[in-house]
Amino acid sequence: MLDSKIPSGSIEQKWKNRKFESKLVNPSNRRKHTVIVVGTGLAGASAAATLGELGYKVKVFTFHESPRRAHSIAAQGGINAAKNYQNDGDSVYRLFYDTIKGGDFRAREANVYRLAELSVNIIDQCVAQGVPFAREYGGTLTNRSFGGTQVSRTFYAKGQTGQQLLLGAYSSLMRQSGEKSVEIFPRQEMVDVIVIGGKARGIVARNLVTGELQSHLADAVVLATGGYGNVFFLSTNAKQSNATAAWRAHKRGAYFANPCFTQIHPTCVPVSGDYQSKLTLMSESLRNDGRVWVPMKVGDKRAPNEIPESERDYFLERMYPSFGNLVPRDIASRAAKRMCDEGRGVGATGLSVYMDFRDAIQRLGNTVVSEKYGNLFQMYEKITDENPYKVPMRIFPAVHYTMGGLWVDYNLMSTIPGLFVAGEANFSDHGANRLGASALMQGLADGYFVVPYSIANYLGGEKLSAVKQEQDEVKSAIADSQERLNGFMKIKGSQSVDEIHRKLGKIMWEHCGMARNEKGLNDAIKLIQKLKDEFSNDIRIPGDTRLNSELEKANRVADFLELGELMCIDALNRKESCGGHFREEMQTPEGEALRDDQNFSYVAAWEHTGKTPTLHKEALTFENIHLAQRSYK
Amino acid sequence: MKLNLKIWRQKSPSEQGQFKDYVVNNANEDMSFLEMLDFLNMDLVRKGEEAVQFDHDCREGICGSCSLMINGSPHGPETGTATCQLHIRKFKDGDTIVIEPFRAKAFPVLRDLCVDRTAFDRIMAAGGFCSVNTGNAPEANSILIGKEVAENAMDSAACIGCGACVAACKNASAMLFVSAKVSQFALLPQGKPERSRRVRQMVAQMDKEMFGSCSNTGACEAACPKEISLENMARLNREMLRASVTE
Numbered sequence: 001m002l003d004s005k006i007p008s009g010s011i012e013q014k015w016k017n018r019k020f021e022s023k024l025v026n027p028s029n030r031r032k033h034t035v036i037v038v039g040t041g042l043a044g045a046s047a048a049a050t051l052g053e054l055g056y057k058v059k060v061f062t063f064h065e066s067p068r069r070a071h072s073i074a075a076q077g078g079i080n081a082a083k084n085y086q087n088d089g090d091s092v093y094r095l096f097y098d099t100i101k102g103g104d105f106r107a108r109e110a111n112v113y114r115l116a117e118l119s120v121n122i123i124d125q126c127v128a129q130g131v132p133f134a135r136e137y138g139g140t141l142t143n144r145s146f147g148g149t150q151v152s153r154t155f156y157a158k159g160q161t162g163q164q165l166l167l168g169a170y171s172s173l174m175r176q177s178g179e180k181s182v183e184i185f186p187r188q189e190m191v192d193v194i195v196i197g198g199k200a201r202g203i204v205a206r207n208l209v210t211g212e213l214q215s216h217l218a219d220a221v222v223l224a225t226g227g228y229g230n231v232f233f234l235s236t237n238a239k240q241s242n243a244t245a246a247w248r249a250h251k252r253g254a255y256f257a258n259p260c261f262t263q264i265h266p267t268c269v270p271v272s273g274d275y276q277s278k279l280t281l282m283s284e285s286l287r288n289d290g291r292v293w294v295p296m297k298v299g300d301k302r303a304p305n306e307i308p309e310s311e312r313d314y315f316l317e318r319m320y321p322s323f324g325n326l327v328p329r330d331i332a333s334r335a336a337k338r339m340c341d342e343g344r345g346v347g348a349t350g351l352s353v354y355m356d357f358r359d360a361i362q363r364l365g366n367t368v369v370s371e372k373y374g375n376l377f378q379m380y381e382k383i384t385d386e387n388p389y390k391v392p393m394r395i396f397p398a399v400h401y402t403m404g405g406l407w408v409d410y411n412l413m414s415t416i417p418g419l420f421v422a423g424e425a426n427f428s429d430h431g432a433n434r435l436g437a438s439a440l441m442q443g444l445a446d447g448y449f450v451v452p453y454s455i456a457n458y459l460g461g462e463k464l465s466a467v468k469q470e471q472d473e474v475k476s477a478i479a480d481s482q483e484r485l486n487g488f489m490k491i492k493g494s495q496s497v498d499e500i501h502r503k504l505g506k507i508m509w510e511h512c513g514m515a516r517n518e519k520g521l522n523d524a525i526k527l528i529q530k531l532k533d534e535f536s537n538d539i540r541i542p543g544d545t546r547l548n549s550e551l552e553k554a555n556r557v558a559d560f561l562e563l564g565e566l567m568c569i570d571a572l573n574r575k576e577s578c579g580g581h582f583r584e585e586m587q588t589p590e591g592e593a594l595r596d597d598q599n600f601s602y603v604a605a606w607e608h609t610g611k612t613p614t615l616h617k618e619a620l621t622f623e624n625i626h627l628a629q630r631s632y633k
Numbered sequence: 634m635k636l637n638l639k640i641w642r643q644k645s646p647s648e649q650g651q652f653k654d655y656v657v658n659n660a661n662e663d664m665s666f667l668e669m670l671d672f673l674n675m676d677l678v679r680k681g682e683e684a685v686q687f688d689h690d691c692r693e694g695i696c697g698s699c700s701l702m703i704n705g706s707p708h709g710p711e712t713g714t715a716t717c718q719l720h721i722r723k724f725k726d727g728d729t730i731v732i733e734p735f736r737a738k739a740f741p742v743l744r745d746l747c748v749d750r751t752a753f754d755r756i757m758a759a760g761g762f763c764s765v766n767t768g769n770a771p772e773a774n775s776i777l778i779g780k781e782v783a784e785n786a787m788d789s790a791a792c793i794g795c796g797a798c799v800a801a802c803k804n805a806s807a808m809l810f811v812s813a814k815v816s817q818f819a820l821l822p823q824g825k826p827e828r829s830r831r832v833r834q835m836v837a838q839m840d841k842e843m844f845g846s847c848s849n850t851g852a853c854e855a856a857c858p859k860e861i862s863l864e865n866m867a868r869l870n871r872e873m874l875r876a877s878v879t880e
């Protein structure tokens with residue numbers, strides 16, 4: 001049975017109790033401990049900077065050229081915090097409640113409560129760093145609304161919130177780098193965790209420029225390596241985002257939790273053409289003012305502006321009157337899919353719906369609309385060559401975020417002692433559906449406020465033996481990685497790695513995407529197994545091992561293939577619908593997700609065995625929030 | 634669409650590079666510029682030839698990874714656009730396109746079109762921050778900042794650190810990059826306590842990294858995909874002056 005190490009006490013007391021019970025490392029001893037942080041997104045940069053400030057010896061790795069280029073930079077819409085600056089009834093408890101309900105009751109209460117509590121400190125910290133959040137004329141901070149809530153608690157910096165938060169964390173990180181408490185290793189990709197005596201004691205990193213493999217030893221390792229949405233090939237994630245760090249840790253003993261919980265975001269620029277390389281998000285913040293609709297009539301081919309008001313179906317407002325366009329993402333995505341399935345989708349392929357700003361522009365004027373969303377409108381126009389001030393945007397759901405990830409306990413430690421996981425890479429806070437503006441909050445809560453306590457608690461309580469580069473475990477980890485890379489170079493087949501990756505994406509989107517069923521999932525597993533063979537026999541990587549994008553891709557896609565299969569296995573196991581996981585066999589008469597709390601109120605944590613993975617369950621108990629069917633009507 | 638490409642190929646920082654000609658026959662106008670390069674690479678790989686190396690990640694104009702001199706302009710012909718947001722529809726059938734890396738002494742070429750821009754990180758480490766440890770922050774709304782000031786600071790903070798300003802400048806100066814960061818903090822009350830130290834140290838580091846001096850031509854502003862304005866440079870100069878007076 002998995003021990004989630006939830007502290008004792010009432011929900012309000014748990015984090016206080018944990019901080020008080022926590023072991024500490026005295027300031028003069030911290031220098032003696034090396035901590036490796038992999039990843040410099042919001043979670044990694046904030047953790048590394050804070051650990052550096054505390055006095056640990058920190059080594060940070062990123063495959064990016066600079067820490068500032070991490071995928072977090074692309075987050076657009078905002079970050080939640082229970083400040084209640086709008087005096088509209090918000091509180092820590094309400095943010096906690098919204099997040100548990102939004103996650104369709106598949107997250108751990110204690111973690112989510114802590115997240116809500118820490119949200120307020122995050123905003124303070126970011127403002128002190130000079131993050132230029134949007135403000136009111138009087139100089140106070142302003143807010144906008146995001147889906148799944150009825151209060152306004154989202155802080156933002158135009159449509160570039162992720163950029164500004166990351167640059168804030170990055171500036172703290174660079175300050176520590178200048179002070180030599182943190183050493184940064186850019187263009188270095190972690191390819192393995194080194195486990196000695198059952199504990200994480202370092203990593204193997206590949207220098208992407210020279211191709212060399214090197215081991216780095218430490219007393220603890222923090223993975224903040226982001227999500228795995230790119231399993232689907234097409235997603236809103238940055239092109240280089242990948243699952244390799246998490247997957248290699250999984251193969252060394254870290255359980256992978258709820259891999260099938262992926263978020264399909266309702267408002268993305270629709271796919272066009274066969275060579276598209278990624279999908280672009282149109283921030284959820286647009287749903288504050290954009291109204292989503294399709295024509296009433298099936299197959300109505302008129303231009304949107306020619307369709308009169310009475311012949312438009314504002315389907316979200318119709319189906320969910322109390323939340324309207326701001327229902328959670330899983331619900332909005334499924335509704336859009338339903339419209340397209342009914343033949344009311346628009347655009348050349350019929351696979352999109354309108355998001356219309358006409359009314360907002362009439363009400364607020366072009367200037368105000370452009371102040372709020374200017375950069376998003378511009379981005380849309382660059383891609384589609386259409387002007388959203390004049391013609392409604394066309395949008396369609398796309399893979400966006402992964403709620404699943406490495407299993408961690410309350411202290412964010414994985415099932416490998418000494419290996420901590422933060423940010424999107426862990427599974428902990430969003431259940432089966434993440435609410436908008438909550439990923440930035442979680443990444444920063446983990447990095448600034450949770451990981452530092454957890455590291456102290458771990459190092460303060462463990463007797464760690466000395467480890468050396470010459471040790472067998474270290475040498476064999478390097479040898480394994482070398483062999484694997486050599487293997488890819490030797491294949492000399494006929495396809496580029498991207499071709500295989502696209503095929504995997506197609507299988508996943510069709511069978512493990514917005515709707516899943518038993519037969520489809522079984523088919524997908526067989527198809528992926530075949531595709532793995534194709535990969536091992538037919539990829540081609542011309543050139544050498546120095547800076548070679550094809551080799552980088554092969555190394556990552558090999559892991560995506562294995563993870564994709566586990567996602568299907570997990571989806572097959574979970575014979576209920578919840579949040580973003582919609583099993584067609586399990587739905588209410590209105591077509592909403594039908595949970596089965598009797599049998600599935602658990603976290604599915606998978607252990608790698610080399611054969612069929614073993615399922616471990618962490619039971620979820622809801623002591624504070626009453627389990628109920630989600631309703632946004 | 635048919636495109637004739639002249640692409641810079643260079644195996645490593647220490648080896649000589651040269652242009653090589655490639656033809657892309659079936660480019661489609663909805664493709665982005667980088668998708669066109671993906672398409673070329675797929676073709677090269679199938680033929681057993683080495684893929685062209687270029688940096689990219691977000692493909693939304695925000696991470697600052699993509700670069701490229703396209704027909705002599707950083708990020709290509711369109712104003713206010715990063716290479717990853719450029720579309721093939723901006724070119725004509727039969728066009729010849731010259732693709733090179735960003736060129737500057739401070740940005741050594743790593744391979745083909747990839748350069749090393751970590752000099753920017755070192756400039757940031759020299760002073761591009763407010764010194765506030767985690768846990769030290771006052772309540773957010775205790776710092777009041779007028780809407781306009783916040784918006785001006787945001788405009789400066791929008792820099793993506795891509796280095797187009799350096800590539801565009803005949804002296805390879807990093808003044809626009811440095812001035813944007815200095816301005817953001819000079820405008821905000823949080824940045825005030827360290828303003829003199831910050832500007833002095835960032836400028837000193839910039840010089841150490843072998844960036845040239847400002848050419849006063851405004852080429853940087855014209856090339857910036859985020860349209861960071863020359864006003865930032867004026868602010869940087871004022872900050873330098875102020876720092877020297879208060880010393």
Ligand SMILES: Cc1cc2nc3c(=O)[nH]c(=O)nc-3n(C[C@H](O)[C@H](O)[C@H](O)COP(=O)(O)OP(=O)(O)OC[C@H]3O[C@@H](n4cnc5c(N)ncnc54)[C@H](O)[C@@H]3O)c2cc1C
Pocket residue numbers: 038039040041042043044061062063064067069070071072073074075076077078079080161162188189190191224225226227236237238241242244245281283400401422423424425436437438439440441443
């Ligand atoms: C387009 C878009 C918009 C979004 N908008 C919002 C929003 O408005 N609000 C919100 O709350 N959330 C938003 N999200 C979600 C949110 O941005 C992410 O979930 C979050 O930023 C993830 O942060 P992270 O620190 O966990 O990981 P990332 O930012 O993905 O960082 C991962 C880091 O790990 C490194 N890394 C990974 N693997 C390795 C390896 N093997 N070796 C070395 N380094 C490695 C990378 O180099 C990188 O530095 C958005 C997401 C997208 C795609």
Ligand code: FES
Pocket residue numbers: 688689690691692693694695696697698699715716717718793
């Ligand atoms: S790839 Fe991120 S800015 Fe171009």
